[in-house]
Amino acid sequence: MSTVQRRPVKVVTDSEDDQSDTKYRRDLHITSRRVSTITEEKHDDKKKKQSAVFTDQAHTIPIHTITKASVLSKEAPPENYSGFIRLGMLVLGASNIRLVIENWMKYGLLIRLPHSYVPLEDYGYFLLAWLSVPMSLAISLLVEYSMAKLATKARETKETRPEFVKKLATLERVALATHVTHLVFLLMFTSFIVYTRIYHPMAGSSALFISLITFLKLSSYALVNQELREAYVEGKPDEFYDTDAAYPKNISSRNLLYFFFAPTLCYQPSYPRTPAFRTTFFLKRVGELVVCLVMMYVLAEQYAKPTLANSLQALEERNLVTIIERVLKLSTTAVVIWLLMFYALFHAFLNALSEVLRFGDRTFYLAWWNSGNLATYWRLWNRPVYLFFKRHFYIPMVRRGLPPSVCQLLVFLVSAILHEFLVGVPTHSINGYAFLGMLGQIPLISFTRLLEKWRGKNSALGNTVFWITFCVVGQPTIALLYYYQWTANHKQVAPQ
Secondary structure: OOOOOOOOEEEEOHHHHHHOOOOOOOOOOOEEEEOOHHHHHOOOHHHHHHOEEEOOOOOOOOOOOOOOOOOOOOOOOOOOOHHHHHHHHHHHHHHHHHHHHHHHHHHOOOOOOHHHHOOHHHHHHHHHHHOHHHHHHHHHHHHHHHHHHHHHHHHHOOOOOHHHHHHHHHHHHHHHHHHHHHHHHHHHHHHHHHHHOOOOHHHHHHHHHHHHHHHHHHHHHHHHHHHHHHHHHOOOOOOOOOHHHOOOOOOOHHHHHHHHHOOOOOOOOOOOEOOOOOHHHHHHHHHHHHHHHHHHHHHHHHHHHHHHHOOHHHHHHOOHHHHHHHHHHHHHHHHHHHHHHHHHHHHHHHHHHHHHHOEOOOOOOOOHHHOOOHHHHHHHOOHHHHHHHHHHHHHHHHHOOOOHHHHHHHHHHHHHHHHHHHHHOOOOOOOOHHHHHHHOHHHHHHHHHHHHHHHOOOOHHHHHHHHHHHHHHHHHHHHHHHHHHHHHHOOOOOOO
């Protein structure tokens, strides 16, 4: 009977395999490979020491040969945590399904058609408030058209009649006063109608929002045309815009109406345009807009309103523990509604509108969700408003010699006033909560900047502080306070 000679077996441990070529797996394993003695002799001494060759001693194979950190340690190489993310999504989904079932068992179906909550009188007052918008458009166009005619005459007679140029400077002040008067009337008239006549906050907010957008647009329209007019009279060439859109050719009803509907607050005589209208792209954005609006309405009526209503007694009794519980419960719904609102407005609606107008520049937002501090968030999440204040408010003040920090503070002050205006007037509760909430972000900006310097740019810690202060605590608290004030003001008033 012949005997079979056992050839040496080379055992590669897990530690050695981790250091080998990337073609080997990184999972814990023991690999057996038959290697001839002749091949073994060709290896260098270093690799011989790192390898363990055994014949019959399988239990003595060295397993721990190098120092390694645990996978979840900071010192370990980056890992893929998609499994944990998937688990978190499943747990979140299961929790939300439980909340849906609990809400159905407790309240039943609360959703009604949107118009059933709005009194018929509100529609009439909304139309009355809206009439100030076309009036302001007409006045702005009339003023700029008149000034364009005067500027053309001043340029033609600049050498023969220099006194006319001085007269034009006086007329500029008259034009400025006219713009200020009708724009202030636009805001004041709409605010008066909304605050004293319109019952439902959504109807009032819509009227106020349209008026404020018109106010900002026409302010930009007047400021830009004033500078273009000065350059035109002095004979300076237009460095930014095409000849077909250069001043005074841009002063027309068509040009103004395009700007009024364009998804921007900053006026230009011309804008970059896309080559063609894309029907499929447009229909997708419209479909997304409809879905988001329906989901927002369902969440608000079925989930947010019961939570708000159940919080009134705790607010009246100043029950702090119950108030905190209500805010945290409301935060889930509020964050989802806010994210849907962001997608519906800044992505679906503005992109659909841009496609109709073939408006080219569509950076309505940037990646604000990764913001490591609150200042970055405000620069990224609402680009049209940010660019308006930067162009027409911040840069002119800096050029006048004000320190940038003071200019930033003034911008936040104006923004705080506008937030209180947009929230307090429709809810008939000008109590300063939104104003203080905006100003309260100034120290938070400083705090998150310190965190960013400590942990690095776009750090997870600063991003976590942003989400907690802005979405988990800030928004639900403001919503709760204004709902309480609106309910208190209308205890004896019910829509017909």
